[in-house]
Amino acid sequence: IIGRIYPIFGICLIIMALGVAIGIFTHSEYQIPEIWSNFTNMHPKATPIWSVMFITVACGAISGFHATQSPLMARCMKSEKQGHFVFYGAMVAEGVIALIWAAAGCSIYEVTDGLSTGLSAILANGQSAAIYDVCSKTMGGVGVALAMIGVIVCPITSGDxxxxxxxxxxxxxxxxxxxxxxxxxxxxxxxxxxxxxxxxLDYTIIWRYFSWTNQTLAMIVLWTASMFLFKEKKNYWITAVPATFMSAVSMTYFFYAKECLNLGTKVAYPVGIIIAAVFFGIFMYATRKQTKAAN
Incomplete structure (x- = not known):
């Protein structure tokens, strides 16, 4: 039953994102910072960009959680050819939505001495408060209604x-x-x-574990897809390169984050890169081994 109203939920979330994007450009007081002029770490607590940013953005960057939905979606498709539009299209759309909300966070809230103090202040009241505030400032009353739908819909659909x-x-x-x-x-x-x-439990902690697990699962799925493409004699580099990158992201965060090993950036940065290189080496060894066996 809920599947019949999912498209309505999706349309509301897309309209909300588009409304935020339009609202940013129609309000002269909101200015999206020039990226090259602000290419610095603007976090008030100096939390490192690598690899925390990719864990924070989570599904907007790449999503292992969405990969787990492939069996459900596959059962709803009439043809395998629809997979490109459904899966690839969904992730591109979510990436665009993530960029819109990132732009909103950068343009709407106050920046003090090069730090995003305003955004941190509103997020202290919870993510739902930030969504409500952004929608209210960019779309007025309509935005408030959409924000309420979004805050309710996202947990329901994600949980379901x-x-x-x-x-x-x-x-x-x-x-x-x-x-x-x-x-x-x-x-x-x-x-x-x-x-x-x-x-x-404390959802701020749960979300961090979810985000890391999400990206780690994405890493595993990418490596799995790479081996599948290799065996099918197709271009496996389109997944092997992202798999290596996500390996570095996931492992670096695991060694750095306080809720994980908490070893700091001096240890996490080199170890994360080394482990990613090891994973890539194992993959290349496996492909060459199978190639020799086939010959």
Whole structure:
């Protein structure tokens, strides 16, 4: 049932993003900073850009979470040819939306001594408060209505797809048929119980773990796709290069972040790059080994 209204949710979120973009340019008081004139770390606490930015942007950069939805989407498509438009198109669209919101954060809020103090202040009240504030300033009353929809819709759709994907994944692992309602409950009840427990934890911490897990999952999927493309004798570089990059992102954050190993940038930067290089080396070794075996 909820799948029938998903398109409406999607349209609302796209309209909200477009409204924010138009609102920025129609309000003379909002100026998007020139990137080359402000190519510095503007975080008030000097949090390093690499690789925290990619973890923070999360789905707007690259999304392992979206990769987990491929079994669901594949069952909804009539042809494999639709995959390019559905998956690639969705990620490009989300990337554009992420850029719009990044532009809003840079242009609307006060910058003090080269630091984004205004944005940090509004985010202290929660991400929903920032969404409400941006929509209100760029679109007025209409923006407030769209912001309310967005704040409600995003958790609902994310939660629904996450639980649904987890249920189907577990069903595939353990061979539990999902045709009967009772079989679905066997997996739904414990999953919802875990969700209820997580829901009482600090979401600022949960989000950081989710973001890192999301990017790490993207890394794994990219390496998997690279090997698949190699075996299919297709251009695997289109995924192997991003896989190497995301390996560096994920591993650097794991060694740097306070909620992970908290070893600082002096350790995290070189270790992250080295591990990414090792992963790339393992992949190249595996491809050459299979090539020799085939010959």
């Amino acid at each position: 797809t996450a639980f649904r994907s987890a249920r189907l994944t577990l069903a595939d692992w353990f061979g539990i048929d999902q045709g009967k309602f009772t079989k679905r409950l066997i997996l739904c009840v414990p999953l919802l119980a875990v969700g209820a427990f997580v829901g009482h």
